Amino acid sequence: MKKLLRTLGLVSLVFAATSWLAERIFYGGLDENGVLQESMNLPLSVFLGVVGGVCLLLSLVVRSNR
Numbered sequence: 001m002k003k004l005l006r007t008l009g010l011v012s013l014v015f016a017a018t019s020w021l022a023e024r025i026f027y028g029g030l031d032e033n034g035v036l037q038e039s040m041n042l043p044l045s046v047f048l049g050v051v052g053g054v055c056l057l058l059s060l061v062v063r064s065n066r
Contacts, residue, residue: 005059012052019045 023041031037 002059002062005055005062009052009055009059012048012055016045016048016052019048 019041023039023045027037027039027041029037
């Protein structure tokens with residue numbers, strides 16, 4: 001269980017970083033009409049970052065199976 005939580009946490013954090021990077025590269029600015037361009041990548045990166053952080057914290061707390 002501990003290894004699964006750690007792996008899930010790391011994968012979630014990698015996906016969060018990728019989503020945040022896509023948001024910074026492709027969106028997040030103003031277009032020529034002054035309208036803010038925003039996508040679902042920013043909320044997705046925050047959600048995945050929180051899930052990844054919680055999974056990593058849980059992996060530190062949970063006892064390993066023996």
